[in-house]
Amino acid sequence: MKLVELGSTGIRVSSIVLGTWQFGSATWGYGKGYSERDCMEAVWASVEAGVNLIDTAEVYGLGVSEQIIGKALKEVRDEVLIATKVAGHHLTYDGVLKACERSLNRLGLKMIDLYQVHFPNPLIPIGQTMKAMEKLVKDGKIRHIGVSNFSLGRLIKAREALKSEDVVSNQVRYNLLQRQIEKELLPYCVREKITILAYSPLAQGVLTGKYSADNLPKDLVRTVNPLVSSSYLRRAKPLLDELRRIAAEVNATMAQVALAWLVSKPYVAAIAGAKNRQQALENAAAGKITLTDKQIEYISSLSRQLRPNFLDGVRSFVRVVAR
Numbered sequence: 105m106k107l108v109e110l111g112s113t114g115i116r117v118s119s120i121v122l123g124t125w126q127f128g129s130a131t132w133g134y135g136k137g138y139s140e141r142d143c144m145e146a147v148w149a150s151v152e153a154g155v156n157l158i159d160t161a162e163v164y165g166l167g168v169s170e171q172i173i174g175k176a177l178k179e180v181r182d183e184v185l186i187a188t189k190v191a192g193h194h195l196t197y198d199g200v201l202k203a204c205e206r207s208l209n210r211l212g213l214k215m216i217d218l219y220q221v222h223f224p225n226p227l228i229p230i231g232q233t234m235k236a237m238e239k240l241v242k243d244g245k246i247r248h249i250g251v252s253n254f255s256l257g258r259l260i261k262a263r264e265a266l267k268s269e270d271v272v273s274n275q276v277r278y279n280l281l282q283r284q285i286e287k288e289l290l291p292y293c294v295r296e297k298i299t300i301l302a303y304s305p306l307a308q309g310v311l312t313g314k315y316s317a318d319n320l321p322k323d324l325v326r327t328v329n330p331l332v333s334s335s336y337l338r339r340a341k342p343l344l345d346e347l348r349r350i351a352a353e354v355n356a357t358m359a360q361v362a363l364a365w366l367v368s369k370p371y372v373a374a375i376a377g378a379k380n381r382q383q384a385l386e387n388a389a390a391g392k393i394t395l396t397d398k399q400i401e402y403i404s405s406l407s408r409q410l411r412p413n414f415l416d417g418v419r420s421f422v423r424v425v426a427r
């Protein structure tokens with residue numbers, strides 16, 4: 105498994121991280137096609153396959169994701185690091201301290217390895233939030249501070265607000281089809297040694313190749329994603345066909361090629377969401393695949409040709425209203 109340094113901490117995390125928004129989340133269809141047992145098996149399978157970081161958040165499944173991880177961890181705690189997030193509406197000084205306590209309880213831990221601010225909240229001064237984060241480090245409740253969904257400007261302000269610590273990671277959306285961070289955030293983070301934890305690395309399943317204009321997932325999460333629309337998938341077909349061809353060439357699946365492309369970049373780890381053991385194992389195995397420079401550049405050039413447009417967004421809005 106390829107490893108990536110977490111900020112300048114010296115800690116090396118697996119380039120494939122297990123994402124657990126799916127755990128306990130009705131919006132992803134939890135309880136219909138997959139169960140608590142499937143989620144726990146995804147945790148164990150990931151660890152077995154060399155994944156040493158699991159990402160969750162207090163809001164995932166309204167706390168159920170953290171609870172499931174807590175339960176699964178009883179068997180594997182020593183081998184794995186835990187990252188969770190404080191919600192954007194809990195960012196006052198007291199709000200952060202209390203949210204952390206609740207997450208520790210649900211996870212059954214004494215310390216969280218990486219505590220992240222889930223979304224910036226323009227109504228609460230970042231200084232207040234970061235003061236609480238530093239107190240949590242001092243009190244031994246959290247090991248490191250991260251942020252999520254922070255633009256370059258907000259990331260710089262968050263770092264300036266810290267006195268004795270630094271931000272070690274920024275968790276943002278990044279995949280072959282959504283590469284906006286490459287413009288300024290990614291180069292800054294590489295330069296400053298802040299790890300990018302890339303979420304939705306499979307574009308919520310689009311890059312696995314299993315969805316098409318005639319076969320769309322039905323859950324609420326994907327209904328609101330403009331990429332998971334018949335119009336976008338129709339336009340994306342040539343690119344997905346090509347990705348399928350490359351996958352066959354390297355004896356891997358499309359999902360693995362999409363993940364391997366992401367983690368070929370310095371200071372990037374991919375948080376792949378999984379609903380069961382099989383997905384977790386397949387994703388983890390992508391951390392062992394090395395693409396050639398030629399393959400990486402070819403895949404990059406293909407993906408540059410495709411962008412979601414305004415109409416994809418309108419169509420997904422119509423699908424939500426029509427549900």
Ligand SMILES: NC(=O)c1ccc[n+]([C@@H]2O[C@H](COP(=O)([O-])OP(=O)(O)OC[C@H]3O[C@@H](n4cnc5c(N)ncnc54)[C@H](OP(=O)(O)O)[C@@H]3O)[C@@H](O)[C@H]2O)c1
Pocket residue numbers: 122123124125126132159160222252253275276302303304305306307308309312314321359375376377378379382383384386387
């Ligand atoms: N910080 C944030 O604001 C934020 C936002 C989003 C996500 N995240 C984090 O990032 C993680 C991943 O992002 P994501 O869940 O949005 O998207 P993702 O990882 O791109 O896609 C996950 C979905 O793809 C399908 N899948 C996964 N592995 C597969 C495989 N090997 N073969 C076939 N299908 C597979 C599964 O759904 P189906 O089987 O139903 O297709 C799974 O639910 C989340 O779990 C969460 O931890 C954070």
